[in-house]
Every structure is written in structure tokens, then in C-alpha cells.
Amino acid sequence: MQKFMVVEKFKPGLMEKNYQVYNEKGRQFPAGLHYLNSWVNAEKNICFQLMESNDIKLFEQWFAKWEEFVDFELIPLDN
Structure with missing residues (x-):
């Protein structure tokens, strides 16, 4: 299976x-x-x-x- 990093940038005022x-x-x-794992930046406005x-x-x-609610970026990864 191909792995991907999804970068989610939350739109202002829509987090709740x-x-x-x-x-x-x-x-x-x-x-x-399939979801494998995720991390949120210190400002809690971007999720990886x-x-x-x-x-x-x-x-x-x-x-x-x-x-x-979110702007997405999709990054294919090398396995």
C-alpha cells in the first residue's frame, strides 16, 4: 500500500x-x-x-x- 502524509490546515473560526x-x-x-497516525502542531491549527x-x-x-473546515495538502511518500 502507498503511504501519504495529509496536511490539514484548519480554517479560522471553524475549529469548534x-x-x-x-x-x-x-x-x-x-x-x-486507512489512518495510521496523526500529530497536531503546537498552535493546534495544523494536523499531520x-x-x-x-x-x-x-x-x-x-x-x-x-x-x-479544512484546507488539505496530500503528499505521497516513498515506501
Whole structure:
């Protein structure tokens, strides 16, 4: 499986609403997209998620569910 780093930059003023949706619905990953680990920066406005999948298009589906709250950057990693 291919590994990816997802950089999530939370949009100003939407952190509370983001966590409300997260607590109600979870991460909402499509089948085939796998979470491995995550870290948040000291300012708590950027999250780094290590993930893996065999289908890069699954990220588009997942990003669409959160684009109201987060700007995403997807970085493919060497295995």
C-alpha cells in the first residue's frame, strides 16, 4: 500500500464546528483509506496525518466531506 502524509490546515473560526462534526460522525473515511497516525502542531491549527491507500482518488472523497473546515495538502511518500 502507498503511504501519504495529509496536511490539514484548519480554517479560522471553524475549529469548534470541525470537532463537533468529528465527534458526531468520526473521520468519515471511505473504505480503502486507512489512518495510521496523526500529530497536531503546537498552535493546534495544523494536523499531520499518516495514511495509506491503494487508490489516491479516495482522498478526494474524504476531503470533500471536510472542505468546509479544512484546507488539505496530500503528499505521497516513498515506501
